Amino acid sequence: MTLTAIIFAGILTYLTRMTMIALISRDMLGDKIKAVLEYVPSAVFPAIIFPGIFINDFGTFIEMNDPKIFGALVAVIVGYFSKNIIATISAGLVSYWFLIFVVFN
Amino acid sequence: MLTKKQLFTRGMLDISPHMLSVIPFGIICGAIGVELGFHPYLVYAMSFIIFGGASQIVFLQLLSGGASSLVAVASVGIINSRHLLYGAVLSEYLEKLSFIKKLLISYIVVDQGFAESNKFFKNNRSEEFLHYHLIGTGCTMWVCWQIATLSGIVLGSFVPEELGLKFAIPLTFIAIVVQDLKKLDHVIVMITCGLSSLLFFDAPFKSYIIISPVIALFVAALLLRLKK
Numbered sequence: 383m384t385l386t387a388i389i390f391a392g393i394l395t396y397l398t399r400m401t402m403i404a405l406i407s408r409d410m411l412g413d414k415i416k417a418v419l420e421y422v423p424s425a426v427f428p429a430i431i432f433p434g435i436f437i438n439d440f441g442t443f444i445e446m447n448d449p450k451i452f453g454a455l456v457a458v459i460v461g462y463f464s465k466n467i468i469a470t471i472s473a474g475l476v477s478y479w480f481l482i483f484v485v486f487n
Numbered sequence: 488m489l490t491k492k493q494l495f496t497r498g499m500l501d502i503s504p505h506m507l508s509v510i511p512f513g514i515i516c517g518a519i520g521v522e523l524g525f526h527p528y529l530v531y532a533m534s535f536i537i538f539g540g541a542s543q544i545v546f547l548q549l550l551s552g553g554a555s556s557l558v559a560v561a562s563v564g565i566i567n568s569r570h571l572l573y574g575a576v577l578s579e580y581l582e583k584l585s586f587i588k589k590l591l592i593s594y595i596v597v598d599q600g601f602a603e604s605n606k607f608f609k610n611n612r613s614e615e616f617l618h619y620h621l622i623g624t625g626c627t628m629w630v631c632w633q634i635a636t637l638s639g640i641v642l643g644s645f646v647p648e649e650l651g652l653k654f655a656i657p658l659t660f661i662a663i664v665v666q667d668l669k670k671l672d673h674v675i676v677m678i679t680c681g682l683s684s685l686l687f688f689d690a691p692f693k694s695y696i697i698i699s700p701v702i703a704l705f706v707a708a709l710l711l712r713l714k715k
Contacts (some may be wrong), residue, residue, distance in 0.1 A: 402574025434657030
């Protein structure tokens with residue numbers, strides 16, 4: 383029963399990946415749409431970033447003094463200047479841990 | 488002109504820093520599935536059949552919370568519908584591939600792989616075997632995801648929960664978009680998407696994950712008009 387659902391979810395997910403790559407030819411999209419598609423990363427990833435920071439495991443907003451906000455800000459600053467993915471992630475995590483284990487403890 | 492092997496390796500190298508967040512998250516995903524009471528084989532089958540990070544957790548949480556299979560399947564479809572946007576962007580670079588190759592490569596299109604390969608494609612349009620970069624990012628992601636979720640299933644959550652490693656996921660995506668903060672139009676699009684995602688967070692079927700990009704792309708279209 384669950385396996386059937388997993389298979390359907392898998393087919394659906396595969397269709398989301400395949401449709402635009404295999405079934406739509408690039409010529410079907412006009413120049414205006416192509417120009418808008420340039421913004422896809424900026425238009426999609428904040429929908430993963432913002433809830434990941436501002437909403438907790440229980441689906442409610444965090445307090446404004448939550449360590450995740452500080453960690454994210456440090457990650458933005460370090461990422462902006464270092465242009466390095468590992469430095470960005472580590473800086474965010476370490477500053478977050480510093481607050482939860484050292485400062486707030 | 489780079490060879491296929493060089494492009495594949497470049498793809499692997501470009502995505503590997505993201506494994507710092509993907510591997511702990513995969514372990515957590517596998518462990519949660521078993522903790523929620525699902526058979527280990529089923530939890531692993533998802534990594535192979537769905538191969539879609541957060542959507543796998545949502546699927547199991549919905550089912551264990553008593554939601555119908557239909558609701559769980561629909562939620563996975565909606566959460567993963569963002570791949571339609573990735574496909575629309577990538578199609579330009581994959582146009583010359585045969586239909587079969589397009590069908591195969593589609594399976595390994597994931598967020599971080601799309602982001603890194605798209606950056607590479609934009610700067611190396613003339614390369615003949617560009618798609619090998621995408622195969623490199625996708626395969627690296629696939630192998631790491633399988634190993635990570637499997638270890639979570641077998642060993643349980645050996646990653647201490649107190650570390651809050653789920654927080655590494657937003658950080659990995661910050662690393663992807665942070666350089667675009669230099670451009671005001673991109674900043675406006677990002678803030679629109681981010682605020683919309685918080686505003687629509689409680690929309691049914693987790694649909695905030697596709698509603699907010701659509702709103703943000705409308706804003707992007709408006710900005711393009713203003714620029715002219």
